[in-house]
Amino acid sequence: MVLSLLKKPRTVLAVISLMREAKRRGVEFEDLPEELVAPRLWGKVDVTRWGLVPHADVVVAGPADADLDAACAAATEGLWEPAARLMSSTWGDWERRNDVVRALADLTVKDDSFIRRWHDADPSSGDLGALRAVSLVYAAWEVRGSARAAQTSKEQFEGFGRLLSGAQAVAHRAAEALPEDPTPWMALLMVARGLSYDHDRFGRVWDELVERAPHHRASHVQALQYWCRKWRGSHELMCDFAIRAASTSPALAALPLMAATEGVGDDPNVWHTPMVRDALETLLPRLAAEGAATKALRSDRGLAIVALMIHKRNDEAVDQFRVLGPHADGEPWSSSFDNPRLGFLQARIEACKGARKPS
Structure with missing residues (x-):
């Protein structure tokens, strides 16, 4: 992770500072607490002002499920x-x-x-x-x-x-x-x-x-993977499957966002297509009536956050983070980031920086 961060000039001084902190603590850079790393790299934003839980409370796990x-x-x-x-x-x-x-x-x-x-x-x-x-x-x-x-x-x-x-x-x-x-x-x-x-x-x-x-x-998620280019399909077949599936039920409205996550390498503009915009407008009303009790719901909210931030709808992204609370176990954090917790913290900071200031 250190080498990839050093390729970004704006973060070089922060990385050097963190490397010194790791040496002071006698640990490797990768072993530093994410709640320390994220603010140094992306800004010391007090996310609690937007009603989000403190960085230290974020966990890569869902709510307790007693049974x-x-x-x-x-x-x-x-x-x-x-x-x-x-x-x-x-x-x-x-x-x-x-x-x-x-x-x-x-x-x-x-x-x-x-x-x-x-x-x-x-x-x-x-x-x-x-x-x-x-x-x-x-x-x-x-x-x-x-x-x-x-x-x-x-x-x-x-x-x-x-x-x-x-x-x-x-x-x-x-x-x-x-x-x-x-x-x-x-x-x-x-x-x-x-x-x-x-x-x-x-x-x-x-x-x-x-x-x-x-x-x-x-099962729709599994089928989406089957139809993607790296397995037995193509970008077009995958997106077509996602759109058709999403049209059958609001419960599947996030599938086009999954397709966008998978297919951004094939089409860098995929997040700005009607497929994503239509999916988001179907997904958000459904999420408004739901919580975040299941991993599927937490994943749907995480995917909505990505789309909202790309479309500079950061206030709405913060709203979704507020519902997620401390839980960073869903998509896209679980599959698209080497360190899901750090990716979750980074996205929260960036969303708050782009949102309206709390009154």
């Missing part, structure tokens, strides 16, 4: 029963089910003992099958890593493909066990991207998904 937190804590101890009960309780609430499955699957990347014990106790469980399918996809991506193909070894690709093939088989069995559940089909959408399904084969998976949950947000 999910308890299930995850038990899972780390190898106990599967709380996870099984929680997954059972999500039946029919597919967005909640997605949050639960993803949180539990994330744990299995480091330790899958709880899922193995669940399988020993109840191998025919459809809930277990749905979770295992997503867990195997996560494990596959962990093996592959995040580097470009040229920097990924043959052994990594082989492990990636092997685990995705396993996930594919498990997902199909879970879909048979739980024919109404979109979760196994969401797992297959992730598999489709990794195994490079052709468009017709992907379309068959997609049809099964939307038949069960036509506005399933997480």
